[in-house]
Amino acid sequence: DTAVSQTPKYLVTQMGNDKSIKCEQNLGHDTMYWYKQDSKKFLKIMFSYNNKELIINETVPNRFSPKSPDKAHLNLHINSLELGDSAVYFCASSQGTGVWDYTFGSGTRLTVV
Amino acid sequence: AQSVTQLDSHVSVSEGTPVLLRCNYSSSYSPSLFWYVQHPNKGLQLLLKYTSAATLVKGINGFEAEFKKSETSFHLTKPSAHMSDAAEYFCVVSGGNAGNMLTFGGGTRLMVKP
Numbered sequence: 001d002t003a004v005s006q007t008p009k010y011l012v013t014q015m016g017n018d019k020s021i022k023c024e025q026n027l028g029h030d031t032m033y034w035y036k037q038d039s040k041k042f043l044k045i046m047f048s049y050n051n052k053e054l055i056i057n058e059t060v061p062n063r064f065s066p067k068s069p070d071k072a073h074l075n076l077h078i079n080s081l082e083l084g085d086s087a088v089y090f091c092a093s094s095q096g097t098g099v100w101d102y103t104f105g106s107g108t109r110l111t112v113v
Numbered sequence: 114a115q116s117v118t119q120l121d122s123h124v125s126v127s128e129g130t131p132v133l134l135r136c137n138y139s140s141s142y143s144p145s146l147f148w149y150v151q152h153p154n155k156g157l158q159l160l161l162k163y164t165s166a167a168t169l170v171k172g173i174n175g176f177e178a179e180f181k182k183s184e185t186s187f188h189l190t191k192p193s194a195h196m197s198d199a200a201e202y203f204c205v206v207s208g209g210n211a212g213n214m215l216t217f218g219g220g221t222r223l224m225v226k227p
Binding site: 031033035040041042043044045048055090094096098099100102104105106108109 | 145147151153154155156157159162164201203205208213215216217219220
């Protein structure tokens with residue numbers, strides 16, 4: 001059983017399109033995150049949700065909108081995709097405010113052409 | 114604010130020789146520190162974590178790291194490199210008012226020559 005699963009694994013799309021990446025965790029964690037890894041491999045947090053409530057929202061364009069229908073799911077919707085959005089997006093989860101059980105998904109490689 | 118600096122963007126070693134990947138951190142609080150590994154086109158795997166219980170932390174695959182508060186360092190070592198260790202390694206800090214947000218270093222690419 002995959003603990004944190006993301007779909008799709010690869011996503012190629014044209015500029016201007018709207019796309020979504022889904023994330024689900026079966027660990028019973030109450031906190032979920034999205035991280036972005038750019039072309040230089042640099043990883044940075046985008047969002048954090050705790051029990052469906054937005055906790056962290058780093059300086060991310062408004063075109064990115066996370067949605068958490070329940071504490072096991074955190075989806076990322078991106079409007080009007082731009083070339084610079086090309087990256088690997090990682091979902092993660094943990095329990096409460098702790099970091100000891102942080103678990104990452106395998107990533108979604110988004111390519112905007 | 115907290116930050117992590119990985120002092121080498123690339124490290125190249127021969128198989129069977131020791132590995133040293135350097136990491137310095139900055140944190141206003143007692144930090145939580147981690148090393149993650151990312152193999153090509155793969156996800157992030159936790160190698161080890163510092164829990165403040167012991168300054169020398171042992172991880173998977175023979176890696177270990179030593180927390181040195183006086184030097185604000187958390188270097189990763191392995192006595193003998195294996196070809197399968199070739200990957201990208203990330204030093205990570207968390208804690209204090211950053212809560213459960215992980216702050217990643219820029220990464221070190223480890224290359225292992227036969």
